[in-house]
Amino acid sequence: MHNSRAVLALAGMLFCTSAVLADDSAIFRLPQSIQPTEQAIELKLDPSQPDYSGRTLFKLDIKEDVEQIGIYQIDIEMTSITLSSGSDSRVLEATEADYDINWLSDGNTIVAGQYELSIEFNAKLSTDSLGMHSSKFEGKKYIFTQFESMYARRAIPTFDEPSFKLPYQLTIIAPEGLTVVSNAPVAKESTTDGWQRVEFMPTKPLSSYLIAYAVGPLDRAEIKGMSVPGYIYTPVGHADELGFVLGETANIVNALEDYFGLDYPFRKLDFIAVPEFAFGAMENPGLITYRTDLLMLGDNPTGRTAADALSVIAHEVAHIWYGDLVTMAWWNDLWLNESFASWMEGKITSQLYPQYESELRLPQERAFAGDQRTSVKPIRKTVRSEADTNEGAGLAYSKGETVLRMLEHYVGADAWQRGTRSYIKKFSWRNATEKDLWAVMSEESGLDVGKIARDYLNQPGYAILDIDKNGVVTQKRYLAYGLEAPDLQWHIPLNVKYKKDDKIQETFYLLSDKMGTVDLPNNAEWIMPDSGGNGYFRWKIDIDQFYALVDDLDELENREKIAFLDNSDALLAARELSLEDYMFVMNKMLHDPHPLVVLRALEKVKLVGDQFIGPENAEAFARFIDAELSDRFAEVGVETKADDSDALLQMRPRLLRVLGQYGAASAARNAAAEAVDRYLDSEDSIDSNLAVEALRVTSLNDDGGRYQKYIDTYLNSTSADQQSTILVAMYFRDLETIKTHLDFVISDAVPAGDGISGLRYFSAILSDHTVLYEWLEKNIDGLEAKIPGFWHAVLPQVLADGCNDTNRSLMVGFFEGRGEKYQVSLGKAVEEFDTCIARRKRDGDALMSFLAQYD
Numbered sequence: 001m002h003n004s005r006a007v008l009a010l011a012g013m014l015f016c017t018s019a020v021l022a023d024d025s026a027i028f029r030l031p032q033s034i035q036p037t038e039q040a041i042e043l044k045l046d047p048s049q050p051d052y053s054g055r056t057l058f059k060l061d062i063k064e065d066v067e068q069i070g071i072y073q074i075d076i077e078m079t080s081i082t083l084s085s086g087s088d089s090r091v092l093e094a095t096e097a098d099y100d101i102n103w104l105s106d107g108n109t110i111v112a113g114q115y116e117l118s119i120e121f122n123a124k125l126s127t128d129s130l131g132m133h134s135s136k137f138e139g140k141k142y143i144f145t146q147f148e149s150m151y152a153r154r155a156i157p158t159f160d161e162p163s164f165k166l167p168y169q170l171t172i173i174a175p176e177g178l179t180v181v182s183n184a185p186v187a188k189e190s191t192t193d194g195w196q197r198v199e200f201m202p203t204k205p206l207s208s209y210l211i212a213y214a215v216g217p218l219d220r221a222e223i224k225g226m227s228v229p230g231y232i233y234t235p236v237g238h239a240d241e242l243g244f245v246l247g248e249t250a251n252i253v254n255a256l257e258d259y260f261g262l263d264y265p266f267r268k269l270d271f272i273a274v275p276e277f278a279f280g281a282m283e284n285p286g287l288i289t290y291r292t293d294l295l296m297l298g299d300n301p302t303g304r305t306a307a308d309a310l311s312v313i314a315h316e317v318a319h320i321w322y323g324d325l326v327t328m329a330w331w332n333d334l335w336l337n338e339s340f341a342s343w344m345e346g347k348i349t350s351q352l353y354p355q356y357e358s359e360l361r362l363p364q365e366r367a368f369a370g371d372q373r374t375s376v377k378p379i380r381k382t383v384r385s386e387a388d389t390n391e392g393a394g395l396a397y398s399k400g401e402t403v404l405r406m407l408e409h410y411v412g413a414d415a416w417q418r419g420t421r422s423y424i425k426k427f428s429w430r431n432a433t434e435k436d437l438w439a440v441m442s443e444e445s446g447l448d449v450g451k452i453a454r455d456y457l458n459q460p461g462y463a464i465l466d467i468d469k470n471g472v473v474t475q476k477r478y479l480a481y482g483l484e485a486p487d488l489q490w491h492i493p494l495n496v497k498y499k500k501d502d503k504i505q506e507t508f509y510l511l512s513d514k515m516g517t518v519d520l521p522n523n524a525e526w527i528m529p530d531s532g533g534n535g536y537f538r539w540k541i542d543i544d545q546f547y548a549l550v551d552d553l554d555e556l557e558n559r560e561k562i563a564f565l566d567n568s569d570a571l572l573a574a575r576e577l578s579l580e581d582y583m584f585v586m587n588k589m590l591h592d593p594h595p596l597v598v599l600r601a602l603e604k605v606k607l608v609g610d611q612f613i614g615p616e617n618a619e620a621f622a623r624f625i626d627a628e629l630s631d632r633f634a635e636v637g638v639e640t641k642a643d644d645s646d647a648l649l650q651m652r653p654r655l656l657r658v659l660g661q662y663g664a665a666s667a668a669r670n671a672a673a674e675a676v677d678r679y680l681d682s683e684d685s686i687d688s689n690l691a692v693e694a695l696r697v698t699s700l701n702d703d704g705g706r707y708q709k710y711i712d713t714y715l716n717s718t719s720a721d722q723q724s725t726i727l728v729a730m731y732f733r734d735l736e737t738i739k740t741h742l743d744f745v746i747s748d749a750v751p752a753g754d755g756i757s758g759l760r761y762f763s764a765i766l767s768d769h770t771v772l773y774e775w776l777e778k779n780i781d782g783l784e785a786k787i788p789g790f791w792h793a794v795l796p797q798v799l800a801d802g803c804n805d806t807n808r809s810l811m812v813g814f815f816e817g818r819g820e821k822y823q824v825s826l827g828k829a830v831e832e833f834d835t836c837i838a839r840r841k842r843d844g845d846a847l848m849s850f851l852a853q854y855d
């Protein structure tokens, strides 16, 4: 699965568990003594109706005598349950238990043997974009599915656990004229009385969370050049917007087949653009679902829009091997799916699309931020429920990807690839656990990979290393200043780069204890303990060496520069570096020749703006921004030029944003407003990445007068990309406009998955959240009815921006007495506020002294 632009912004802090802890004695998994070996499912679906009916037939291999059969279902009315064996047949009754398990029994023993279990049922389509959901787009109704992690049970009674892998044979009866598509190719079709009956071929063995189908007025275009047939499906009328993705998909699939040494293992590979989607994309074999704005991009998207789409496609298709073909045995190993798909996404996009320089987006930056909380849990943790799976799921992507990249460097890329191939081959069509993976990797590499990996998977947080001039290195758990948590220890592979006598060299050391000694010459001019920028740790060196390294920045690779900048920010937060020293590094990076290094520095400037700047110091900060960035802006402007590098295309929008939001000079604001006028009249007049930031800058500086123009364009646009561009750029600060917009995003005009967008963005830009809580007081029920359920429990974290005591009090006042489900997230959000507020108090004066030089 892949998270969308909106969801990603919360990565690492996304999701949390419902606070009621499970009773350990409650059964949360089904016994393995009853194995489903096949499931046939027949559904009668009409997108124009809110409910549907179905029946399903399981073949069961019951290995020992049992009293009852467990299956999962939720909110499904089972009207008939029959168990048969040969000519014997008995009617079973269902008893609901914890964790959505239903126990089926007639009070008599079911002796070991082969059975058929048949269930007839009725249920309602969901409307929150999870499970089997109804979706309205441009006035037409559709049905789509999203079954990961535990949503199949909302649609169909199933053995809804990843360890049950079996062939599913779907039959869908739908109104004639609509397109019906699923994981497998169609086997048979017939029509009677206005209804078509579409019988699909049985799938290969799958876990239930990978079942997918869609019904509606769909168009399609063919993907050429793959080893299996494939189409991209879209809502009717949009198949001509697929040029870019149609042209690139086969390259990605072929590159993955080469890496794995194994052809795509299913019968077809269709993509489908889903207009209402809680996530970014989902790797259902044979029918990968995507948000429309990831596929319907026209022929020539540029910059981040293009790079993101290619990354998500690489991620989803990589899951075909890592997830679909070889599946985690249980959700506690979700990282086996997500870390690998994320790591592979980086590998493939770097290889196929070097122009986007995706290696300069460091996943550890996202992971470090989420993983530094004292309340954070390890990637591998006890999982009983969907909420447990979701809690901290962002780290399974970002931290896992970083750790895999670190391990790949440790064992060598060739050994890592051999290990991957042999793991996939060995566990094809089956389940695996982390033990299985490390056994294979260790065998191929001759190194004890599991020993290192487990420190990172089974423990939260990460280390900070202190390396002195003699190479003596000490580790402790990294903590932001003022926070306390138990100390921990890791195995840390260290690639240390250093300069001595004008020569740059590198040395390797595996730190296995609290302390150790890296083989370094005495008094190196500088050392860079994270050569390559692949380490999952923070580091501190002597301040003289630190300044020597800043002076010599051109000797570092771009990726190392970015890692160095991010590390410096972390040192500041831990009070291991002064604000003055930090601003010195940041300022140097702001003037780097490479646009993507500048981009990272701009993110850091923006963070300073978001966390430290209020009415009292806004003018001084604006002088700094204008002094350091105006020349660059004059040079790059807002117009795309024929010879712009992809790196520049990625950096330019952020430069516009930082100048337009925090600067005082008018050039950026005027350019943004002019770009907005053009974009709202004609989508193609401006690159959409630039449009996002131009729209934001313009709304930030508007009194609400342009709001209606934004909304009218949103409502009239037939472009998914333009709609999502406008929705993420609603930064109006006028109070009446804010209320109007909050009402708008929970209305029918906006898809459920985007219903949270108003609160999220206003939280980020308002220094006083009063208006948001006034609105929530009246509308929290309406909001929660609208948005996907997993957002409910994390609402406090959605509102955790706006670093001051007022906003903290408003949040605590609103959520504290409001129900158990918010409390875990409230704890995290309060920690966020406290860390940020303390940082502001601590370093506020130092920032003012730094800014004084721009008077």
Ligand SMILES: [Zn+2]
Binding pocket: 001, 002, 315, 319, 337, 338, 341
């Ligand atoms: Zn994924």
